[in-house]
């Protein structure tokens with residue numbers, strides 16, 4: 001095991017009533033690493049993310065986060081935008097703080113996600129993709145060390161999506177963030193991640209380490225292989241049989 | 242990127258405005274005109290229903306003598322104080338029961354039990370306890386307005402979207418931030434519904450209380466006029482109630498649009 005691993009997931013099981021969402025998951029994530037979690041809908045990706053975020057506790061097993069900082073360690077960008085409809089876009093970032101520096105920082109981040117002009121709008125005046133960008137900016141507000149993204153680009157068109165991918169990569173590299181990105185899109189995973197974790201079903205995972213400085217061809221190859229792993233699902237029908 | 246420009250929308254609104262403003266008044270105006278005409282033509286005997294003009298003249302006379310303003314202000318005073326007390330108690334109870342499960346288990350079923358007693362049934366008891374002075378009327382209004390505010394505050398607070406609360410917690414908001422930034426604004430529309438409902442209860446309660454036992458107030462005025470078969474004043478009091486009810490509704494509505502201005506933005510409201 002790597003000594004500078006920041007997130008350690010050991011023998012994690014998670015069950016809801018009778019439903020097993022995760023079974024015996026083991027995963028080590030290093031500081032500064034960019035992980036993509038891919039898999040079929042209902043495969044437990046959000047569940048794993050929520051366990052890492054501490055929003056839920058594993059039924060058995062452990063999730064531990066190693067860090068010298070304790071404050072503002074982790075920020076989740078949820079699958080839904082979860083913006084507060086009664087606050088302006090800027091206040092959604094600052095939570096209505098009157099502090100000048102906080103406001104300035106919020107405005108800066110809005111510029112970063114190309115929504116600088118929308119500071120005074122309300123969330124229900126924004127498009128789905130714009131809301132997601134506000135949620136991304138909000139997640140960055142407190143200078144987190146770990147960024148957990150649950151399908152952050154789901155609502156975006158291909159072009160904006162590509163721009164946002166580059167933006168997120170850029171931010172994560174510059175701030176040396178440890179990032180976990182949940183996505184349906186294998187291309188996206190292959191483009192962005194250092195390592196791809198495929199959640200094949202509740203039990204099996206498959207890992208693909210992506211080559212550094214990959215070109216479009218290599219991305220295509222990785223994406224194909226990952227897709228093959230997802231679609232394979234060898235024992236999915238066993239329970240019903 | 243550009244800010245959205247909505248000239249077209251506001252133009253449309255400006256054109257529509259006059260009709261929007263006139264339409265709600267149409268039926269009352271027609272009714273009053275019809276009433277006046279029927280009275281003038283003698284279809285309506287003044288002992289059954291005096292004409293609007295006669296009622297208006299009576300109103301002017303009572304205003305000049307100071308009787309109407311005096312009774313109006315005493316009624317307004319009772320209504321406001323009663324609502325403030327009942328509303329505050331209802332809000333506080335709704336708040337603690339919405340926030341704490343222990344309080345909910347402790348209080349809610351008892352409150353629901355009291356709620357099922359029609360508060361007007363308490364009039365004899367309250368007169369026996371407190372006599373016919375101010376505190377009797379004010380406490381009746383307070384009791385009547387407490388429950389709608391309680392129920393709606395409680396319901397509003399306990400049905401705040403748990404996903405937003407989870408977000409607030411994971412974004413490390415303090416307890417008070419969690420309340421003031423998320424829970425309270427989310428519950429506010431429901432709380433205001435409760436207050437609006439309470440305003441209705443407030444007038445009904447007050448009128449009944451004043452009619453049964455009082456020596457001042459609009460309800461007393463109506464009851465007194467009845468003894469003297471003063472039809473104009475009886476009708477005048479009813480009109481005053483209608484106007485007061487309408488005004489309190491307008492006040493509540495403008496509060497709503499002021500506090501919930503975010504609801505008027507965006508697509509959901511077009």
Ligand SMILES: Nc1ncnc2c1ncn2[C@@H]1O[C@H](COP(=O)(O)OP(=O)(O)OP(=O)(O)O)[C@@H](O)[C@H]1O
Nearest residue numbers: 016019020021039040041042043044045046047048
């Ligand atoms: N709170 C819950 N209660 C009961 N079952 C749950 C709960 N949360 C998730 N599940 C179940 O756990 C399984 C995994 O759900 P999860 O949300 O992690 O899937 P996912 O991989 O994120 O799917 P998607 O890609 O559609 O978001 C699903 O079968 C889901 O029904």
Ligand SMILES: [Mg+2]
Nearest residue numbers: 045046079150
């Ligand atoms: Mg999910």
